[in-house]
Amino acid sequence: MIKLISNELKKIFHKKSIYITLGIFIAILALLNIVSSRIDFSDIEDYQFGEENVQYLTSSLNDYNPDNYEEVDSYISTKTEIDYITFVNNYDNSSWQRKIAMEKAHEIIYNINRAKYNSKDNDLLATYEAELENLKLKLANDDDWRIFVSEEKAVNESKINDIKKELTNNLDKSSKENLEKELKTSEIHLYVLKYRLDNDVSYDNSYLDTALIEYESNNITLLEINKENMSKEEEAQYNDLKKSITTQEYILENKADISTSSYSARNIFMSFIGDNYIFFIILTVMIAGGIVAEEFSKGTIKMLLIRPYQRWKILLSKYITCFLILLFTIGVLLLAQYIIGGFAFGFESYSVPAIVYNYGSKSMVEVSLMKHILLNLVAILPMLILLLTLAFTISTVFTSSSLAITLTLLTTFFSSVVNMMIIRSKIKILSLFPTMVWDLTEFLYGGTPSYEYMKLNNCIIMSIVYLLIMIFISFFVFKHKNVKNI
Amino acid sequence: MAEPILKCEKLTKRFGTKTILKDCSFEIFEGDILAFIGPNGAGKTTTIKLILGLQNITSGNVLINGYDVEKDFVKAIDKVGAIVENPDLYMNLTGRQNLELIANYYKDVTKERIDKVVELTGLKNRINDKVGKYSLGMRQRLGIAQALLNSPKLLILDEPTNGLDPEGIKELRDLMVKLAKEEKIAIFVSSHNLSELESFCNKVCIIQNGSIIETSEVNKLKKKASKPVYTLELSKTTGLKKLLSKYKFEIVDDNVISIEITKNDVPTVLKTLLDNKIKVFSCVEKEMSLEEAFLKRTGGNVID
16 A cells, blocks of 8 residues: 555656646745735725815715705714814824824714704703813823823723712612613723723734723623623624633733734734635645546556556555645645745744633633644644545546546535525524535634534534545445546 | 466456457467457457456456456456556656556566566667657557566557557567567467567467457468468460369469469469460469458458
């Protein structure tokens, strides 16, 4: 068997196509890395706050008549947008004031415009305009964001005291709940502000700044979810929020940059399998789809079948070779990414381990980078093996490599569409369809898939069943094949 | 008598409703060179494919060295070398790499054996070039080389002289004779090119429309075909019909006739001609060629 496999490998590594394809893949990887290392996120922001957008909005404002009952809402939202942009543009790019303005001004301005044009309530209008002025004053102190934060901190502290005092009174249930919500909201704000002061985190888009902002917004969203009566979607959202919050808590407590949203060698490497598995599939299917069929079309199958080996051994050696090529492809591309990523972004980030959320223990766990990648690989292994075997089987049964490769790649590309339709249909038995059971990524680290009918045992068992069916077909057909005129 | 190296017993092959081979039986012993001849579509290549396990046998069996090809394939095929139709090899590899791949399938094929086979087939100068660059003749030689790698006891060659120039055919012929004599190999050769075969085959098997119509030694076949033929060169060929009405003859050329007579008749014919003032310049016994014997036996060629 070893001899058979070594012969097969020799034949494959003499084919030019494998080197050309690998070369193209590595070139694409290099391109992706280089482009990512130069991406500037501010481009999108620049448009929103740019001249062109303001002019566009101003001209569309003329379409709406604020006195017309049906058009007033559109008028208000457009005008708010314009006022908001104007307000934010008062402040320099990358100044902390601009960030605060972006965060807080929109709601206030919206309320101002509503009071002006909709409810036409002058008292309310005055209140909101005062709020805006207040904000402007705070931001006018252009030395130090710390002063702003201290003031906010004081505001929140006193608000908390007030609420606590009021809670001691005798209140009805709904008022009590509302107050408790407000209390929690203020406590969240307070925590964040304190953290900024204690740890000198300004509004500078650093990983700590981002973590604080996300921590704040996630916790506030969490407050809106009623834990008692959650629908399936709400439960998924709840779990997601908990996962995010745990991640941010980890970042804030350990001051470790474990976020995967920014571009670094480590982050790209961590998501490599999930982003680029298509490369593994293309190359492996290319080989598996041709390894049997080409022998028939070239006529060399005759040279192979008159040797002292039973037919199943010959076929098995080819099958095993396909797996070896799969491993080879994965190894080469991972290595390529490791090197390219390191050169594009620097090798330092590789020393930071993967910190992932464990759904079982509901906490962050530290996992070495390699182990994390290996787990992600194992999760898509059923898919890779099933597609490899599909190409192999079609190749053996129809002795056409183009048919094998085309059908298998079509299956790959349409699998997500098919899965979407199956999920929509909510037909339970369809959750056992091959394309549904071959991706185990959602089960990693104790996770539960969003589709309720997906179960880990079913996935593994059905994958094995489909695999055995295909293997049986290919071996049976090959055993009884007549070698006709070539 | 020793065990036959190859024995086919009532080999039958059916493809759907079409019967391609019917009850074919023959034997080959060591040292034999069997010519397997038949018109196009007779079933020669199919027979070879059945022997080698490339196609399924409908009924009958094939025994190589005593081992049944269906039940004991590995043992049966171990000492067999073959070329079927074209010697298809990997075009993007060199001749040597192709031979090394094949050598890898056997336990005891060493590098020295590869070198020896390369020399035997005259490929030493081009063995390290890619097969895609070979001429047809070279590919044919490489095909023969790969068939010899495992020192086979049975060599099966499907039209091996295809693409060889006369020199190449002569070399192949000499090689086969040598192998049969010195290494006691049994050789099974199929071909259309009967004139080449008759110079080195000792047995012949004629197949037509899927059935074997004749198996015998080459000499006997030729004798069996019919009476010997004599070729006479004369001064004139007019008026012969009356004179030689007793015999079967044919005017081949202006002054040449070929006449079917026995040896005893020769003096009588000559006397008849000379008495009638016809000069005889030469009288030669023409041995029937294998081709003529074959055509006589098969009665021409009709493919069902």
